[in-house]
Amino acid sequence: MSQSKRKLIKNVVCPHCWTSFPPEATLWIAEAPNLYGDRKLGENEPLRFLPTEFDERGFAVDPSGYSCKDYACPHCHLRLPQGALEAPAIFMSIVGAPSSGKSYYLSSSTFTLRSLLPRDFMVGFTDADSEMNRRIREYESKQFFGGDELTYLEKTQETGDSYDTVMIGEQAVILPKPFVFSAIPAADHPNSAAAETVARTVCLYDNAGESYLPQKGADSSAYPVTRHLGQSRCIFFLFDPTQDAHFLRECRNFSNDPQILSSEELKAMGKNLRKSPQRQEAVLNEMAKRVRIHRRMKNTERYDGIFVVIVCKYDIWKPLINVPKPNLISKGNYKDREYNFLNMNRVKALSAAVRELLMQKTPEFVAVAEGFASDVVYLPVSSCGCSPIFDQNDVLGFRANEIQPIWAEIPMLYALARTAPGLIPIVQGKPDEEKPTLVANPPRKLDFTKRQ
Numbered sequence: 285m286s287q288s289k290r291k292l293i294k295n296v297v298c299p300h301c302w303t304s305f306p307p308e309a310t311l312w313i314a315e316a317p318n319l320y321g322d323r324k325l326g327e328n329e330p331l332r333f334l335p336t337e338f339d340e341r342g343f344a345v346d347p348s349g350y351s352c353k354d355y356a357c358p359h360c361h362l363r364l365p366q367g368a369l370e371a372p373a374i375f376m377s378i379v380g381a382p383s384s385g386k387s388y389y390l391s392s393s394t395f396t397l398r399s400l401l402p403r404d405f406m407v408g409f410t411d412a413d414s415e416m417n418r419r420i421r422e423y424e425s426k427q428f429f430g431g432d433e434l435t436y437l438e439k440t441q442e443t444g445d446s447y448d449t450v451m452i453g454e455q456a457v458i459l460p461k462p463f464v465f466s467a468i469p470a471a472d473h474p475n476s477a478a479a480e481t482v483a484r485t486v487c488l489y490d491n492a493g494e495s496y497l498p499q500k501g502a503d504s505s506a507y508p509v510t511r512h513l514g515q516s517r518c519i520f521f522l523f524d525p526t527q528d529a530h531f532l533r534e535c536r537n538f539s540n541d542p543q544i545l546s547s548e549e550l551k552a553m554g555k556n557l558r559k560s561p562q563r564q565e566a567v568l569n570e571m572a573k574r575v576r577i578h579r580r581m582k583n584t585e586r587y588d589g590i591f592v593v594i595v596c597k598y599d600i601w602k603p604l605i606n607v608p609k610p611n612l613i614s615k616g617n618y619k620d621r622e623y624n625f626l627n628m629n630r631v632k633a634l635s636a637a638v639r640e641l642l643m644q645k646t647p648e649f650v651a652v653a654e655g656f657a658s659d660v661v662y663l664p665v666s667s668c669g670c671s672p673i674f675d676q677n678d679v680l681g682f683r684a685n686e687i688q689p690i691w692a693e694i695p696m697l698y699a700l701a702r703t704a705p706g707l708i709p710i711v712q713g714k715p716d717e718e719k720p721t722l723v724a725n726p727p728r729k730l731d732f733t734k735r736q
């Protein structure tokens with residue numbers, strides 16, 4: 285049994301319904317086989333209760349005398365990972381039009397970070413709750429362990445088993461299931477002595493692109509599926525060059541990716557591909573509108589969290605940008621020991637090159653991005669590193685053993701370095717006076733006091 289006292293954070297934010305509450309308001313989930321039925325979740329869920337009795341190990345005892353181990357949110361009653369009470373949550377939203385590549389990106393970034401963070405940064409990046417992360421594990425298995433078989437990640441649905449239904453008052457509310465990870469410094473991390481304050485709980489969501497479109501019913505009080513935007517310290521917007529006319533025109537000169545074929549060409553081949561009905565700056569505009577509403581920001585105010593435009597499917601448009609593949613992770617010394625550092629100067633230089641390209645091809649998108657956020661970073665990513673091919677059912681798929689992501693880990697690594705002080709060592713300062721450090725310039729603290 286642990287000898288040290290468990291330290292709880294002052295303010296817990298539920299990863300399901302985004303309500304904040306003090307840890308003492310947390311409900312427990314009954315273990316007794318006769319205590320079934322919850323007023324918000326239905327008769328198949330065990331009772332949720334506020335404990336009055338604890339056993340000698342500090343676990344709550346339910347009304348039938350069973351010791352319990354699981355917690356629930358006092359507002360929505362959904363199960364909370366234990367880590368959510370011990371390490372502050374960082375919410376990260378992944379936004380983009382339908383088919384822009386959000387699910388593939390999510391899966392390849394978490395898969396890459398699970399090994400890169402412990403190996404190169406001495407940070408454990410693990411499932412905070414294996415049941416909650418079951419779907420992302422399935423994505424990762426398909427994408428990376430499927431061998432020679434042609435497989436694909438299914439389009440994210442707007443309803444179904446990726447959502448929970450909760451009764452809030454008289455209203456049935458549909459909430460997206462979160463993916464929750466614990467990021468904890470290991471024993472050899474330069475900040476291991478402060479692990480309790482440096483550790484974070486990372487919450488991610490895989491929405492259907494339709495939920496981000498500017499259309500009625502995409503997000504409402506009964507269907508608040510993109511309200512994580514109101515809590516996010518970090519937003520990743522996936523800009524898909526295969527859904528932009530200017531990029532498409534040029535990519536046709538050198539790429540054979542099926543996604544750059546015109547609808548006529550696809551039709552002649554007897555194939556069909558999903559494309560967003562809306563231009564990407566319209567999707568971005570809608571996102572900006574929702575962020576402003578949920579944060580109660582003025583129209584002239586700019587988002588001061590981390591805003592990363594991920595220009596995805598880099599394997600297709602690589603010839604359009606003239607950058608030698610820079611190593612964004614460099615070695616350096618900190619307190620007489622050698623560590624890996626995320627090199628912010630190289631990240632910024634890469635971002636500037638991508639911004640210049642976007643400015644040539646789609647200045648209207650850059651204008652909307654920079655009108656929305658005060659600090660925008662543009663990063664190229666290929667979640668798969670190669671083009672998909674049609675399977676026998678005319679669905680685009682990949683062979684896992686051909687997948688080699690390019691820079692899939694960088695956006696989240698960058699976001700963690702900026703939002704979790706002391707977790708990811710970075711190199712910053714002028715390029716000729718680079719200085720390894722443990723604390724990045726954090727974004728200005730977001731003001732949640734104005735929230736309803």
Ligand SMILES: Nc1nc2c(ncn2[C@@H]2O[C@H](COP(=O)(O)OP(=O)(O)OP(=O)(O)O)[C@@H](O)[C@H]2O)c(=O)[nH]1
Nearest residue numbers: 382383384385386387388440492493666667668672
């Ligand atoms: N060339 C290339 N294609 C990719 C890559 N990643 C994803 N794709 C293709 O992009 C398409 C859409 O990917 P998804 O991840 O399902 O897109 P999504 O944004 O989750 O779509 P919704 O769930 O409908 O919102 C798929 O057909 C993939 O084959 C990549 O790295 N390179």
Ligand SMILES: [Mg+2]
Nearest residue numbers: 386387439440
């Ligand atoms: Mg998806």
